[in-house]
Amino acid sequence: MKRLLGFLLLAAACVGCGNTNRPYTVAFMPKLVDIPYFKACQRGAEEAAKELDLALVYDGTTKADKTLQADLIKQWAASGKYDCLAVACNDPDVVGTALAKARSRGLTVVTYDADARPDARQFFVNMATYDAVAHAMVDAMAEELGDEGGQVGLLTSWVNAPNQSEWAKRIKSYAKEKYPRLTILDEEEHGEDRAAGVTKAKAMIQKNKELKGIIGLTSVAVPAAAEAVRQEGKKGQIKVTGVSTPRDMRDYLKDDTVKTVILWNPVDLGYLTVHVCDKVRKGEMPENGTIQAGRLKDVKVKDREVLLGEPMKFTKENVDQYDF
Amino acid sequence: VKPRLPTLLRGMPLASAAVILVLTVTLVPAFRNAAYWETLAQDSFPVAVLALALAPIILTGGIDLSVRSVALFSGVVAGFLFHDLGWPAGCALAAGIGVGALVGLLNGGLVSVGVLPLVATLATRELFRGLAAAVSGKEPVRGFGLEAYWEARWLGVPVQVYGVLLLAGLTYVVVHHTWVGRALFALGDNERAARFAGLPVRRLKLGLYVWSGLVAGLAGAAVVLKNDVAHPDAEGGLELLAIACVVLGGVRITGGYGHVGGVLLGVVTVCVLVAGLLSIDSRWRDLATGAVLVAVAIGNEAAARWATRLDLKTD
Numbered sequence: 176m177k178r179l180l181g182f183l184l185l186a187a188a189c190v191g192c193g194n195t196n197r198p199y200t201v202a203f204m205p206k207l208v209d210i211p212y213f214k215a216c217q218r219g220a221e222e223a224a225k226e227l228d229l230a231l232v233y234d235g236t237t238k239a240d241k242t243l244q245a246d247l248i249k250q251w252a253a254s255g256k257y258d259c260l261a262v263a264c265n266d267p268d269v270v271g272t273a274l275a276k277a278r279s280r281g282l283t284v285v286t287y288d289a290d291a292r293p294d295a296r297q298f299f300v301n302m303a304t305y306d307a308v309a310h311a312m313v314d315a316m317a318e319e320l321g322d323e324g325g326q327v328g329l330l331t332s333w334v335n336a337p338n339q340s341e342w343a344k345r346i347k348s349y350a351k352e353k354y355p356r357l358t359i360l361d362e363e364e365h366g367e368d369r370a371a372g373v374t375k376a377k378a379m380i381q382k383n384k385e386l387k388g389i390i391g392l393t394s395v396a397v398p399a400a401a402e403a404v405r406q407e408g409k410k411g412q413i414k415v416t417g418v419s420t421p422r423d424m425r426d427y428l429k430d431d432t433v434k435t436v437i438l439w440n441p442v443d444l445g446y447l448t449v450h451v452c453d454k455v456r457k458g459e460m461p462e463n464g465t466i467q468a469g470r471l472k473d474v475k476v477k478d479r480e481v482l483l484g485e486p487m488k489f490t491k492e493n494v495d496q497y498d499f
Numbered sequence: 500v501k502p503r504l505p506t507l508l509r510g511m512p513l514a515s516a517a518v519i520l521v522l523t524v525t526l527v528p529a530f531r532n533a534a535y536w537e538t539l540a541q542d543s544f545p546v547a548v549l550a551l552a553l554a555p556i557i558l559t560g561g562i563d564l565s566v567r568s569v570a571l572f573s574g575v576v577a578g579f580l581f582h583d584l585g586w587p588a589g590c591a592l593a594a595g596i597g598v599g600a601l602v603g604l605l606n607g608g609l610v611s612v613g614v615l616p617l618v619a620t621l622a623t624r625e626l627f628r629g630l631a632a633a634v635s636g637k638e639p640v641r642g643f644g645l646e647a648y649w650e651a652r653w654l655g656v657p658v659q660v661y662g663v664l665l666l667a668g669l670t671y672v673v674v675h676h677t678w679v680g681r682a683l684f685a686l687g688d689n690e691r692a693a694r695f696a697g698l699p700v701r702r703l704k705l706g707l708y709v710w711s712g713l714v715a716g717l718a719g720a721a722v723v724l725k726n727d728v729a730h731p732d733a734e735g736g737l738e739l740l741a742i743a744c745v746v747l748g749g750v751r752i753t754g755g756y757g758h759v760g761g762v763l764l765g766v767v768t769v770c771v772l773v774a775g776l777l778s779i780d781s782r783w784r785d786l787a788t789g790a791v792l793v794a795v796a797i798g799n800e801a802a803a804r805w806a807t808r809l810d811l812k813t814d
Contacts, residue, residue, distance in 0.1 A: 208781045234781050242734045245726070246542055247777055253534035254778070268641050268728035280534070292641075333732070334637065 197230065201452050202257040203445070204235040204244070206265050206289065207367065211422045212394045212441055213263070215499030216288070219445030220261070226469055227453045232257070239332065239367040241266035245273035252277035259452045262296075263288035267337045271295035283455050287448040289337040297455055298479050300448045302439040303486045305338070309345035311486045312417055315435040316388050317354045319414040324356030325387030328379045330372060330396040330417075331362040339392040342418075346390065358385075365396055372399025373406070380407050391417030397436060401427040421489050421497040428491045436489040441499055444483055447471055451481055505809045511802030512749035513761050515795045516768040523775035530775070537657055541649065542725060543770040544659040545570065545718040546737060550744035551663070551670050552714035554762045556707050557745050558674070559686040560754025561616035563711045565606060567737040568627035570719035571730070573599040575631045577720060578640030578729025588643045592723065596716035602627060603712015607705035624738070628731070635731040642727065649724040659721075663766075666714070671759040679703070687754025744769045747795065 203220045205213030217233045224231035236243040244265050251257055252273075260277055264270040264286055271291035278284050278295070287300040302308075316327060329346065331339040343362050350357045363379055365372035372391075376399055380386055389404070391397030397419035404413050405427075415433045420441070427433040450468035454460040465473050466481070475482045489497070524530045549566050556563050577595030580586040586594070602623070609619035651658045674680040682703055685693040694700050718737075723729050748765020750757030772791065776784050 237781050237785055238735075240735050241730075241732075246774075249538045249542065250529065250535060250774060250777055253532060253538045254529040255532055255534070256529075266730070268639060269726045269730055269733055272725075272727045335639065335730075335732075340637075 197256075198228070199259070199456060200230040200232060200257050201259045201261055201449060202251055203231055203233045203449070204248070204260065204262045205233075206235070206244070206263045207239040208233075208235045208237060210394065211499055212420050215420070215441035216263075216445035216448075218499075219442035219447075220449045221445075222442075223446045223449035223453075223469060227449065229449065229453060231449065239265050241269040245270050248273040248277055252280045252282055257282065259283040259285065259456065261285045261287055261448050261452055262291070264291045264337055265289070266335065267292045283452060285448060285452050285455065287444060291337075293479065298451050298460065298476075298481055300444065300451055300481045300483065302441075302444050302483045304482065305341040305345055306349075308418065308437060308486050309342045310349055311437045311488070312342070312390050313346055313350050313354065313357075315416045315437065315488070316390055316414060317350075317357065319416070319434055320357070320387055322356075323387065324358075326358045326360055326383050326385045327388040327390060328360045328376075328383065328386055329362040329390050329392060330376055330379070330400050331364055331392040332367045332396070333364055334362050336393075342392055360386075362392070365393075365399060367393065367395055369395050369399050372396050373403050376400040376403030377407060380404070380409060380413060386413060388414040388416070391415065391419060393417075394419040394423055397433070398423045398427060401432045405432055420499055421494045422499060424489065425494055428489065428494050431491070434490065436494075437486050438489060439483055439486050443471060447474065447481065447483055505806040508802045508806035508809070510749075512747065512795075512799045513764060515798050516747050516749070516761075516764050519772055519791065519795070520764075520768045523771050527775040527778050529778050530771075535774075539770060539774050540657045541659050543766070544663060545721045545725070545734065546740050546744065546770065547663045547766045548666055548714050548721070549711075549718050549737065549741035550748075550762055550766050551666050551759070552711040553741055554670065554745050554748075554750055554757065554759060555674055555680075555683055556616070556711055557742075557750050557752060558683045558754055558757055559704070559707065560690070561610065561704070561707070562620060562742070562752075563606060563616065563708060564620040564738055565602075565624040565627060566711060566715040566718070566741060567734060568624045568631065569599050569602045569712055569715035570722060570737065571733065572602065572627040572631040572634070573716040573719035574723040574729045575635045575640075575731050577723060579634055581643060581729075582640040588645055592643075592645075592720040595720055595723075596713060599716020599719060600709055600713040603709040603715070604705075606712060607708030610708055611701040611704045631731040635729065639731065640729045643723060643729075645724055646727060649721075663763075667759060667763050670762075674759050683707075684755060687751075687756070740769060740773070743792075 221231055236247060260282055267290060274284050274291050274295040284296045285298045286296045290299040329343055331343060334340060347359045350359050363375045365375050372395055376389060380403060389400040391400045397417040400415045404410055404415055410432050416435050418437050420438060424433060424436045447468050461476055462479050464476055466476060468474050529535045553563060573595035576598045577591040580594055581588050581591035606620055606623055610616050682698045685698060686700060722734055726733060744765040745762055746752055747769055749761035776787050779787060
């Protein structure tokens with residue numbers, strides 16, 4: 176028994192050692208780990224960390240769950256292992272409260288991809304303005320439908336999710352103003368779950384006889400909607416577009432179930448985020464103005480919001496050039 | 500007197516809980532940090548009080564799966580009273596707790612007229628989550644301005660710890676030192692016999708579910724304070740975590756056997772284990788959680804069988 180205890184103490188000591196004199200460490204947290212989109216962000220973040228000689232830890236929750244993420248943030252902040260948190264938030268408030276707590280412990284807090292409430296973080300790295308992304312999605316859908324009108328459904332993760340709720344609002348108002356022939360339906364939720372997304376999209380197709388298109392607001396929603404259209408045998412009759420990754424969408428683009436997918440470059444997003452973390456640390460980050468972030472030149476900053484650029488379009492023709 | 504081996508074996512659930520606790524705390528470096536414990540103690544308040552309210556129910560062989568939904572619903576109602584009717588935040592939260600008790604009345608009513616607790620509370624679990632979403636609308640209510648209370652300390656220890664200990668003390672006295680407690684065990688052992696013995700089975704059940712509704716309301720108020728927002732969909736899996744605490748604390752899920760002290764140990768163990776496993780790489784986290792729980796289940800079951808066999812031999 177004594178020997179066992181001794182062994183345990185030794186093991187504990189080994190796990191605990193090497194804590195002194197560590198380099199400046201950035202914890203880079205996705206909404207959930209293990210999906211291609213955030214792995215692409217991770218690659219960019221690692222590239223920047225190497226350039227800037229920072230330590231980077233990529234980790235998070237295995238589910239896109241606001242409470243799990245908030246608890247993890249609070250524990251990381253309390254653990255004393257990190258100097259800076261870069262977080263893609265699952266919820267502006269629940270996660271925001273945890274981030275505010277981390278800030279009060281002296282950590283640098285930067286959000287990327289999805290924002291928390293603004294008082295909870297120092298900077299938000301936005302991939303493209305809400306307006307630009309929402310308009311790109313509606314324009315792509317309207318172009319595919321041509322002069323035809325009809326109902327367009329929205330498939331989202333959660334109605335309250337930070338980006339998705341902002342996009343949905345803008346999709347509705349922009350479509351009303353510019354394409355009155357389109358009727359945008361209220362959002363259906365899939366909870367970042369692919370199978371649930373397919374089920375919801377099928378239900379949407381069966382319930383709304385006038386449905387002409389589905390816009391997916393997450394990287395999981397678009398392939399789920401495309402899969403539902405395929406399974407229901409409605410290819411060509413119901414158009415699908417939205418924000419997703421080339422990797423998730425390659426098959427559906429190749430067989431023409433989907434014509435256009437909207438996204439930005441997530442590798443650049445991760446890269447820019449870590450550069451922003453470094454600039455905050457060095458005190459070189461302006462609240463308004465432009466910054467030079469490594470290979471990304473003249474990046475705009477407005478009211479503590481950093482803008483990566485304009486959204487990109489992926490089609491059958493260019494999808495093979497991207498591997499995220 | 501030397502304790503008999505079967506008695507020792509029956510203590511196996513508590514022993515495995517204690518082993519997990521000690522191993523996690525020694526192996527995870529973060530636990531050497533006082534701030535880590537404080538955060539954990541604060542954030543574990545909802546699950547701890549729910550486990551303490553569920554323990555007596557599980558002792559009778561019942562279950563309440565609706566506790567998370569009731570907690571969220573009470574929180575959202577409090578948010579509504581605060582934001583839309585302009586009540587002071589404290590009053591709104593107190594009213595939310597009252598709403599929890601009212602909701603418990605529905606659960607208790609269903610169960611005492613003979614609906615299976617699993618069925619009744621599975622139904623109300625959906626019902627109240629839906630109601631929470633409906634009351635909340637599109638924008639959850641935020642800015643209660645009560646952070647100071649959530650962050651409060653007494654003698655350097657977060658107030659949440661005292662709250663849990665107080666509730667545990669109360670539950671302990673009622674369960675192990677009053678006729679109500681004896682009736683609970685009797686009910687869990689054999690409901691028919693309890694009925695024939697003249698115990699007020701219906702009223703007892705009604706009381707239990709009202710109590711768990713009230714405590715769920717308290718947990719809901721705590722979740723609001725913790726997040727500073729009345730969110731209709733926070734704390735995913737809270738009810739299952741609370742049940743895990745009770746079961747890991749040695750309460751038999753079929754009723755009739757268990758101890759409040761064990762439940763408290765179960766709470767600490769589960770919360771520490773979950774927090775400890777957060778510091779390993781996410782790829783292994785779910786696997787590790789599952790593996791630990793399977794190991795505990797096998798160990799406890801083996802010990803229980805061994806004890807029964809020994810008992811049969813000596814009899």
